[in-house]
Amino acid sequence: MSDGEAELRALLRAADASVRVPPGLADRVRAVDAAERRRRAAWRTLVAGMAAATVAGGIFLAGYLAGHRAAERPPALAPAAPAPHVLTVYNADPACWKARPAGCAVSIKDVPHTRDGAVLARVWHGDDVQGVCAALGDLAADESGVASTRWYRVTARGVTGWLPAARTRTVADLPACPLP
Incomplete structure (x- = not known):
C-alpha cells in the first residue's frame, strides 16, 4: 500500500x-x-x-x-364479408414491367405452396387483383430476394387462388383466412 x-x-x-x-x-x-x-x-x-x-x-x-x-332487438344479421383490398402485382425485374411474356408472369395457385398445387391464372407486373384474406404458407421470393411466408387469397381474371405477398408491394391489412 x-x-x-x-x-x-x-x-x-x-x-x-x-x-x-x-x-x-x-x-x-x-x-x-x-x-x-x-x-x-x-x-x-x-x-x-x-x-x-x-x-x-x-x-x-x-x-x-x-x-x-332482448325482445326489442331486431334479429342478428350475418357479419358482412370483408371488403376486398386492391393489391397490385409486382415483378422486381424491370424488363418485365412493360412486356408480358410468359417468363414474366406471376402465378395464382390453388394452394399457398411454392412447389405444390396447380397454377389457376397468371398475372403480370402492374395488374390489380382483389385480396380477400391472408394466410401463412411456403416461403416465396421475388427476383430481388424479397421473401415472405404470407400469401394472399385473391381473385384475378375470374379465378380465386393464392398470390405470394412477395409479389406485391401493396401493404394490406387483410383478415386471416384458413388454409385449404
Whole structure:
C-alpha cells in the first residue's frame, strides 16, 4: 500500500468515527415505515373493493340490459364479408414491367405452396387483383430476394387462388383466412 492510500484510509476512518447518529433516529425511521405500510394496505383494500364493486355493477347492468331488451332487438344479421383490398402485382425485374411474356408472369395457385398445387391464372407486373384474406404458407421470393411466408387469397381474371405477398408491394391489412 502506498503512503497516499494509507493517508486516505486514515482520513476516512477519522471521518467515519466523527459521525454521530442523532438519538432516536432508528425509532423514528421504523415508525414512519410502519405507518407507510398501514397506509398502503388501506389503499390496496380500497382499490380492490372499488374494482369488485365496478365488476359486479357491470355484470348486473349487462344482465339487466340483456334480459329486458332482448325482445326489442331486431334479429342478428350475418357479419358482412370483408371488403376486398386492391393489391397490385409486382415483378422486381424491370424488363418485365412493360412486356408480358410468359417468363414474366406471376402465378395464382390453388394452394399457398411454392412447389405444390396447380397454377389457376397468371398475372403480370402492374395488374390489380382483389385480396380477400391472408394466410401463412411456403416461403416465396421475388427476383430481388424479397421473401415472405404470407400469401394472399385473391381473385384475378375470374379465378380465386393464392398470390405470394412477395409479389406485391401493396401493404394490406387483410383478415386471416384458413388454409385449404
